[in-house]
Amino acid sequence: LDIVGFIHRKADGRAHGPGEIATFVAELVRGGVADYQASAWLMAVKLNGLSEAETVELTRAMAASGRRINWKVRGAPPTVDKHSTGGEGDKVTLVLVPMLAAAGLRVPTIAGRALGFTGGTIDKLESIPGFRTALSEPAFRRVVQMAGGAIVAQSAHVAPADGILYGLRDATATVESIPLITASIVSKKAAEGVEHIVYDVKTGSGAFMPEPAQAEKLARSLVSVSRGLGIDARALVTNMYEPLGFAAGNSVEVAEAAAILRGEAEGRSGAVLDLSLELGAELMAMSGVERNRAAAKRRLSETVASGRAFDQFEQMVKAQGGSTGWMKKPWSLLRPHRTHLVKAVRSGWLRWKAAWKFGEALRLLGAGRARRTDRILPEAGALVRAGDGDRVTKGDVLIEFHYGDSSRLRQALDTLDGAFEISSGPLKPKPLVLKRIR
Amino acid sequence: LDIVGFIHRKADGRAHGPGEIATFVAELVRGGVADYQASAWLMAVKLNGLSEAETVELTRAMAASGRRINWKVRGAPPTVDKHSTGGEGDKVTLVLVPMLAAAGLRVPTIAGRALGFTGGTIDKLESIPGFRTALSEPAFRRVVQMAGGAIVAQSAHVAPADGILYGLRDATATVESIPLITASIVSKKAAEGVEHIVYDVKTGSGAFMPEPAQAEKLARSLVSVSRGLGIDARALVTNMYEPLGFAAGNSVEVAEAAAILRGEAEGRSGAVLDLSLELGAELMAMSGVERNRAAAKRRLSETVASGRAFDQFEQMVKAQGGSTGWMKKPWSLLRPHRTHLVKAVRSGWLRWKAAWKFGEALRLLGAGRARRTDRILPEAGALVRAGDGDRVTKGDVLIEFHYGDSSRLRQALDTLDGAFEISSGPLKPKPLVLKRIR
Numbered sequence: 001l002d003i004v005g006f007i008h009r010k011a012d013g014r015a016h017g018p019g020e021i022a023t024f025v026a027e028l029v030r031g032g033v034a035d036y037q038a039s040a041w042l043m044a045v046k047l048n049g050l051s052e053a054e055t056v057e058l059t060r061a062m063a064a065s066g067r068r069i070n071w072k073v074r075g076a077p078p079t080v081d082k083h084s085t086g087g088e089g090d091k092v093t094l095v096l097v098p099m100l101a102a103a104g105l106r107v108p109t110i111a112g113r114a115l116g117f118t119g120g121t122i123d124k125l126e127s128i129p130g131f132r133t134a135l136s137e138p139a140f141r142r143v144v145q146m147a148g149g150a151i152v153a154q155s156a157h158v159a160p161a162d163g164i165l166y167g168l169r170d171a172t173a174t175v176e177s178i179p180l181i182t183a184s185i186v187s188k189k190a191a192e193g194v195e196h197i198v199y200d201v202k203t204g205s206g207a208f209m210p211e212p213a214q215a216e217k218l219a220r221s222l223v224s225v226s227r228g229l230g231i232d233a234r235a236l237v238t239n240m241y242e243p244l245g246f247a248a249g250n251s252v253e254v255a256e257a258a259a260i261l262r263g264e265a266e267g268r269s270g271a272v273l274d275l276s277l278e279l280g281a282e283l284m285a286m287s288g289v290e291r292n293r294a295a296a297k298r299r300l301s302e303t304v305a306s307g308r309a310f311d312q313f314e315q316m317v318k319a320q321g322g323s324t325g326w327m328k329k330p331w332s333l334l335r336p337h338r339t340h341l342v343k344a345v346r347s348g349w350l351r352w353k354a355a356w357k358f359g360e361a362l363r364l365l366g367a368g369r370a371r372r373t374d375r376i377l378p379e380a381g382a383l384v385r386a387g388d389g390d391r392v393t394k395g396d397v398l399i400e401f402h403y404g405d406s407s408r409l410r411q412a413l414d415t416l417d418g419a420f421e422i423s424s425g426p427l428k429p430k431p432l433v434l435k436r437i438r
Numbered sequence: 439l440d441i442v443g444f445i446h447r448k449a450d451g452r453a454h455g456p457g458e459i460a461t462f463v464a465e466l467v468r469g470g471v472a473d474y475q476a477s478a479w480l481m482a483v484k485l486n487g488l489s490e491a492e493t494v495e496l497t498r499a500m501a502a503s504g505r506r507i508n509w510k511v512r513g514a515p516p517t518v519d520k521h522s523t524g525g526e527g528d529k530v531t532l533v534l535v536p537m538l539a540a541a542g543l544r545v546p547t548i549a550g551r552a553l554g555f556t557g558g559t560i561d562k563l564e565s566i567p568g569f570r571t572a573l574s575e576p577a578f579r580r581v582v583q584m585a586g587g588a589i590v591a592q593s594a595h596v597a598p599a600d601g602i603l604y605g606l607r608d609a610t611a612t613v614e615s616i617p618l619i620t621a622s623i624v625s626k627k628a629a630e631g632v633e634h635i636v637y638d639v640k641t642g643s644g645a646f647m648p649e650p651a652q653a654e655k656l657a658r659s660l661v662s663v664s665r666g667l668g669i670d671a672r673a674l675v676t677n678m679y680e681p682l683g684f685a686a687g688n689s690v691e692v693a694e695a696a697a698i699l700r701g702e703a704e705g706r707s708g709a710v711l712d713l714s715l716e717l718g719a720e721l722m723a724m725s726g727v728e729r730n731r732a733a734a735k736r737r738l739s740e741t742v743a744s745g746r747a748f749d750q751f752e753q754m755v756k757a758q759g760g761s762t763g764w765m766k767k768p769w770s771l772l773r774p775h776r777t778h779l780v781k782a783v784r785s786g787w788l789r790w791k792a793a794w795k796f797g798e799a800l801r802l803l804g805a806g807r808a809r810r811t812d813r814i815l816p817e818a819g820a821l822v823r824a825g826d827g828d829r830v831t832k833g834d835v836l837i838e839f840h841y842g843d844s845s846r847l848r849q850a851l852d853t854l855d856g857a858f859e860i861s862s863g864p865l866k867p868k869p870l871v872l873k874r875i876r
């Protein structure tokens with residue numbers, strides 16, 4: 001590999017020849033490319049882009065850089081997965097995996113930890129006492145076999161090229177690049193051997209991609225690159241103009257998910273169930289287990305109504321070593337905490353206008369991470385009692401913060417300023433699903 | 439310094455705030471910025487540019503990163519310098535420094551080694567037996583005091599930030615950037631304490647900047663950034679569509695320069711003298727020692743006619759430890775070598791059309807460097823007997839190559855193919871000076 005010529009090509013805005021990117025990735029993992037050369041190339045890619053063919057080659061090479069899992073067994077049910085770009089209160093994975101497993105699909109999910117806008121399904125699950133997220137491949141297979149689904153943390157052996165490149169991107173302001181985001185996400189999914197995937201690309205003031213046009217671009221890129229790697233894929237662009245559902249944090253979100261699976265979705269939790277049904281229905285239709293989305297939604301709803309989804313969740317938690325004593329009364333999972341109520345200062349209609357400030361406030365409380373080394377406080381979080389367009393009366397509780405430390409609360413409340421406003425006239429909230437990409 | 443935010447700013451195409459770049463450079467030299475972060479920033483600069491104010495700040499910070507020389511002494515003559523972007527056969531420094539010294543100016547010149555398109559004045563001088571180019575600052579000052587001028591190699595203590603950044607640029611395809619080239623050149627000149635400088639920016643098929651418009655852009659950038667640092671500056675954009683003068687290589691060029699200083703400029707050497715007078719006249723006029731360029735040229739010509747420029751050269755060579763026995767018969771400097779003649783295959787008018795191939799051939803012979811670690815062969819070189827527009831007859835010698843090793847010669851001749859052609863009609867050669875920037 002003529003690495004300087006390789007960087008030059010992209011810096012000049014030209015396309016790489018076939019095989020060039022694959023050689024670059026292989027050399028990178030082998031240690032034959034200096035970090036400063038890789039980061040220069042990443043910046044050239046951020047500014048000059050990659051074609052779809054280049055992105056497919058990068059993604060395939062990244063997937064091939066480490067261990068790959070193969071789930072295909074003759075006669076086994078389809079293997080499906082859902083991936084979200086992350087947002088406040090997004091506990092859909094916790095709800096959807098048991099529902100899909102109860103509907104007869106295999107759902108081996110590899111999830112991430114919270115970082116910036118990235119949700120931390122793994123952090124959420126770790127608020128269940130005893131729950132193990134670092135499973136060996138045989139243990140992962142056993143849990144999937146037993147409970148239909150499992151949710152485990154990514155191992156360093158999966159797509160190590162992504163680990164190297166992501167580390168550099170994080171330190172060199174090259175995170176925001178649709179081809180690089182696509183390659184990072186899809187390479188891991190490809191290495192995990194998933195057959196059908198639905199991407200939940202969040203947009204709005206609480207999302208990593210606040211502009212719907214950009215979110216749609218990312219969604220299209222995820223779908224086409226996945227297909228380029230032989231993975232059946234669809235994407236929904238969904239609402240992150242306000243927190244999703246009732247709870248936002250770690251143990252609070254697990255509690256909300258368990259409550260939903262117990263058939264106790266009410267108020268703002270309804271949106272979580274609705275979105276889970278939307279995403280699940282796409283997977284059911286894609287994998288051919290239901291002919292259309294309407295039938296798929298009915299079948300998925302039935303897994304909740306019958307209690308089978310909840311049973312599947314309980315089985316999965318048990319199989320991964322987690323305690324289940326709390327599950328009959330989901331909110332008993334919460335550790336002792338202090339509570340602060342944010343109330344409406346006047347009457348009117350609530351409008352979430354800068355939802356990222358709520359996310360930032362949650363991070364400051366200890367529910368998320370700004371840096372990889374930040375420690376999560378499982379009990380830190382919030383219950384969101386009013387959503388976009390809700391009629392509120394002066395004195396109504398809008399948000400109930402759970403916290404442990406007053407100085408953190410003060411910082412969080414300062415940051416929250418401007419996250420929402422109360423307008424004097426009614427307003428129309430944005431839909432839950434803004435765009436479907438098939 | 440928030441280094442990720444700093445890179446982000448430039449990657450997003452925004453301007454850096456005052457002081458930001460200076461902090462970055464200081465941190466870089468201190469070791470507080472990772473190489474991969476610096477290279478990502480360099481790529482962002484290459485693709486998004488720097489404003490003039492940003493380039494001035496970068497240049498000033500790079501100059502301030504190491505040792506600085508101060509030549510200002512009350513009543514001392516002005517300190518002047520010339521810098522060329524490099525080209526084939528460019529021995530102007532060797533001719534001009536003694537002429538300016540003989541005209542009463544101080545010319546403390548810090549020169550570079552050959553690398554790619556960059557000329558190697560230091561390599562040329564080292565073909566004089568005994569000549570020392572690595573002088574301490576006191577020794578440098580003594581030679582300038584004694585001989586009016588000195589030509590020494592850059593010390594690692596001058597602008598160390600440039601050393602770090604240049605090393606990264608070379609390995610990350612970020613060399614071609616007008617603000618970065620400007621900062622690299624001007625920072626060293628500023629650290630060297632020069633008061634008046636003229637830049638010789640080469641353009642044409644044998645130059646680093648083959649497009650005249652790009653060369654002019656670089657010339658304007660060099661002048662305005664120099665002025666931003668308080669250095670009086672002008673620039674000429676000059677002809678590198680064909681090799682400059684008669685000789686190209688190392689010892690051959692020193693011999694040609696000595697011959698010119700002895701008043702023996704004839705044939706193609708005339709262009710070297712003409713360009714030296716053009717550049718020197720700008721410096722004489724800038725520093726106020728002559729009212730206009732015509733008078734300055736007369737005075738500089740007189741230093742050659744009177745033999746004073748030659749004496750000054752001899753004095754400088756002696757003061758820097760070089761042997762002078764060869765100087766009465768300049769061509770006796772050449773070591774034993776083999777000769778290969780390239781002859782006209784038909785009659786017509788010569789046209790240099792890809793002069794870079796001649797430069798490449800010289801490098802392959804051993805006269806230049808592709809990599810920093812390549813060894814120079816002092817005797818390798820060529821005498822160019824025909825220039826752009828010259829009438830040639832079949833069998834005329836066009837180039838006389840000096841070489842030591844037949845396999846290198848074969849490679850060089852292969853590379854030379856297409857460097858020039860013989861056309862059937864007359865053609866007008868390009869002027870020596872294409873543009874003056876004052």
